[in-house]
Amino acid sequence: MQFTAQQISDLINGTIEGDAEVAVSEISKIEEAQHGSITFLSNPKYETYLYSSNASIVIVNEDQLVKQPVQSTLIRVKDAYTALSVLLDAYNQLRFDKKGIEEPSYIHPTAKIGKGVYIAAFSYIGPYVKIGDNCKIYPHSYIGDNVTLGDNCTIHAGVKVYYDCVLGDRVIIHSGAIIGSDGFGFAPQADGTYKKINQIGNVVIGNDVEVGANTTIDRATLGSTKIGNGVKLDNLIQLAHNVEVGENTVIAAQTGISGSAKVAENVVLGGQVGVAGHITIARGTQVQAQSGINRSIVEPDKKWAGTPASNYASQMRIQVTLQKLPLLEKRILELENLINKK
Amino acid sequence: MQFTAQQISDLINGTIEGDAEVAVSEISKIEEAQHGSITFLSNPKYETYLYSSNASIVIVNEDQLVKQPVQSTLIRVKDAYTALSVLLDAYNQLRFDKKGIEEPSYIHPTAKIGKGVYIAAFSYIGPYVKIGDNCKIYPHSYIGDNVTLGDNCTIHAGVKVYYDCVLGDRVIIHSGAIIGSDGFGFAPQADGTYKKINQIGNVVIGNDVEVGANTTIDRATLGSTKIGNGVKLDNLIQLAHNVEVGENTVIAAQTGISGSAKVAENVVLGGQVGVAGHITIARGTQVQAQSGINRSIVEPDKKWAGTPASNYASQMRIQVTLQKLPLLEKRILELENLINKK
C-alpha cells in the first residue's frame, strides 16, 4: 500500500513543505529510513539525521527550525510523536482487519457474541460469556464461564481469563497474561500444613487498559481486584488478590504488588519494584526501578527510591556515600589512632 | 442457590444466635455485605462492622464479645477464618462440577484416563499419560508424553507439563504454569559459544501442592526436581533444574531459586527473593521479600533479610543506620577538623 504526503498530512492535520505527491510504503526510524519510507523527528538530539536522511517524508514539530538543506518532504504538526501514533493507528487498522469466526473454535451456546468480532481457531468461549462488538479474540484464548468483555477489546493469543471477570471497552491483553487466577491465600494449620482459602471474588478491569505479556492478575478472595480506566501494565507483572490500581497508573515490567495494596491514580512504578501488602500509595507517586515499598506513601506526587524506599533525593545521597563506605571506616580508624595517641 | 443459617451452621459445626431460617445466596466482605449475603469476622480490627453490617449472617469466633446490638444472625465457630474456608470449599464444589470430555480434544490412544474426569476442548493428552480419578483438565492444557497425574488434580487453562513429569494427588496448577521445561545448562566451548546439555531428568510434585500462574519449574538435568507435599507456590516463580523444596514450604510471587538449591520444609520465602545455586536453606527459615540468599542457612527457624541476606534484626539496624549515612560522613569530617585544629 502506498500513501502520498498529502494523504498522510490530511490524516494528521499537518502542513506540507515540499512535494505533496511523493509516496511512501513503510515507516522507519530516522537513522535507518530509506527512499520510499516515512519517519519522524521528535527528539532534538536526532536533528542531524534530518539533514542526512533519505526518507521521502519526515514528520516534524511545527516549530522545528531547518538549519541546512533537507531532501525529504516535511509535514509539520503540533506534536510529531503524537502524530506518529495517529499514523500507526491508521496503519494497524488497515493491517489487522481480521473478522469472523475461524474453525475449530469452542463457543458455548449460552455465550452472547457482539457484532463484527474476530474469534480465531482454538478459542474457547465458556458458558454465559458476553463479548462486546468488534472484539478480536486470537488463537488459544480462554474466556471462562460468565466473563464479560466490553466493546473493541483485543485478546491476544493464549490469554486466559478465569470465570466471572469483567473487562471494559478497548482493553488490550497481550499473550500469556492470566486474569483471575486464584489469590495466594492459605490458612496455616496446627500440623504445619496449609488449608486453601477458596478465592471466589473476581477481577474488574476498566476501559482503555493494556495488560502486558505473561502478566498475572489474581482474583479477589471476596469482592474484586480492581484495575482502573487507562491503566497500562507492562510484561511479567504480578498483581495479587484484592489489589486496586487507580486510573492512568503505569507499571513497568516485573513489578509485584502484594495482596490488598491500593495504588492510587497517575502513579508510575518502575520495573522490578516490590510493594508490600495492605499499604496505600498516594496519587502521582513515582518509584524508581528495583525499589521496595514496605509502608504507605501518604503525600502525593513525590519520587521514591531504594529498599526500603525513601525520598528519592536522600536516597541518591545515601547511594553516593555508600560507595565511600570502606573509606569512611578507614577514616574512623585513623581518628581513633590519633585520639589514642594524644 | 439459597442456604439457611441452619444448613450453613451444620456444615461448619457452628452454634446459631438469631434466626436459624434466614437465607443467603452470596458471600461478601464484612464492610460490603448486604441483606441476603453471609460474611465473617476474624480480625478484631473490623469489629465495628459487626454492629453496622447489613449481612444476613455473620460467622464469628466462639469467644467473640458482642458489645452492641447486631442485626445479623451469628454463627459461632472455633475459628471463623477456617470456617469460611470450609464454606468456600462447599461453594466451589457446587459451582465447578464440570465432568466429561469436550470436543475437540486430543487424547492419545495409549493414555489411561481415570473415572469422573473433566477434559476440556483443546486439551492435549500425549502418549502413555496416566490421569487419575476426578481430575479436571481445563482448555489448552498440554500433558506431555508419559506424564502421570494422581487423583483429584486441577489443571487450569493453558498449563504445560513436559514429558515424564509426575504429579501427586490433589495438585492444583494455575494457568500458564510450565512444569518440566529444560534446565538452563550449557557447556562453554573454546570459541565462546555454548553447547546445550540436554536435560533428561523430570519434575516430581507431591500431594496437595498448588502452583501459581505463569510459574516455571525446570526439569532436572539428571534425576528429579522435587516439590514436596503441601508446598504452595505463588505466581511467576522460577525453580531451576534439580531444585528441591521441602514439605509445606510457602514461596511468594516472583522469587527465583537457582539450580540444585535445596530448600527444607516449613520455610517461608517472601516475594522477589533470589536464592543462589547449590546452597541449602534450613527448615523453618523465613526470608523477607526482595532478599538475596547467597550462602547456605544452617540454623533452623531464623528470620533473614537483605542482599546479601543477614540476620533479620541486624539487617533492620543496618537499614536504620543507612538512612543516616550522609550525616555520619559529615560527623566524621567535623571530627577530623576538630582533631586537626587541636
Add this chain to the structure above:
Amino acid sequence: MQFTAQQISDLINGTIEGDAEVAVSEISKIEEAQHGSITFLSNPKYETYLYSSNASIVIVNEDQLVKQPVQSTLIRVKDAYTALSVLLDAYNQLRFDKKGIEEPSYIHPTAKIGKGVYIAAFSYIGPYVKIGDNCKIYPHSYIGDNVTLGDNCTIHAGVKVYYDCVLGDRVIIHSGAIIGSDGFGFAPQADGTYKKINQIGNVVIGNDVEVGANTTIDRATLGSTKIGNGVKLDNLIQLAHNVEVGENTVIAAQTGISGSAKVAENVVLGGQVGVAGHITIARGTQVQAQSGINRSIVEPDKKWAGTPASNYASQMRIQVTLQKLPLLEKRILELENLINKK
C-alpha cells in the same frame, strides 16, 4: 533400549577400561547411579563416588587418576562433561522423533511448510508463515502472520510468536515464551491519560538461540528487537522493545532489560538483574545476580555487582563494611564524646 560400553565409547570417541560388553539403559547422577545405568565424573569434588558407585559405566576425563578399586567400566574421554552432552543429544534424538501433522491443526493455505516437520494438534500457523525443514511445533503454538522460522527449530507447547518476527536455524523456544508482543510505549496526554504508540517493528532472532519458559521479548516500535546468534535466555526474562543482545550472551532467569538497551556479545547477566533503558553494556561484562545497571558499561570484560552496580571487588568491600555500619556509628559517637571531653 540398551547400549553397550563399546557402542557408547564409539559415539563419544572414548577409551574403555573394563568390560566393553556391559549394557546400560538409563543415565543417572553418580551419587544415585545403580547397576544398569551410566554416569559421569567431571567435578573432582565427587571423586569418592567413583569408588562407591554401582553404575555399570562411568565416563571420566582422560587424566582422571584412579586411586582405589572401581567396580564400573570406565570410558575415558577428553572432557567428560562435553561427552555427556553428546550422549544426551543422541538419546534425545532417538526419543523425540515426532514427525507429521496432527489433527486438528490450523495451517493457513498461504503458509509454506518445510520437509520433515512435526506440527502438533492445536497448532496455529498463520497466513504467509514460512517454516523451515525439520522444525518441531508442539501443541498450542501460535505462529502469527508472516513469521519466518529457519530449519531445525523446536517450538515447545504454548509458545506465541506475533506477526512478522523472524527466527534463525536451530532456535529452541520453551513453553509459554512470548515473542513479538507490543513494546510498552505510550504518549502522555495533557489530561493525564496515555495514548498507545503502536509498535510496528518486529523481533529478529539469530541461529542457535534458546529462549526459556515464559520469557517475553517485545517487538520494536520501529525496526527490530535483535537477539544475536548463540544467545541463551533463561526463564521469565523480560526484553523490552528495541533491545539488542549480542552473540553468545547468556542471561539468567527473571532478569529485565529496558527499552533500547544494547548488551554486547559474550556478556553474562545473573538472575533478577535490571538494566536501564538506552544504555550499552560492553562485551564480556559479567553482572552478579540482583544487580541494577543504570548507566553504560564501557570497559569490556569486567565484573559488576550491586544497585546501582559498581566494580565487583569494591562492591564486595562495601557489603562487608555495611554489616558493621551500626558499629561504625557507635565508634563515631565514642570519638565525639572523647573529643568533647578533651
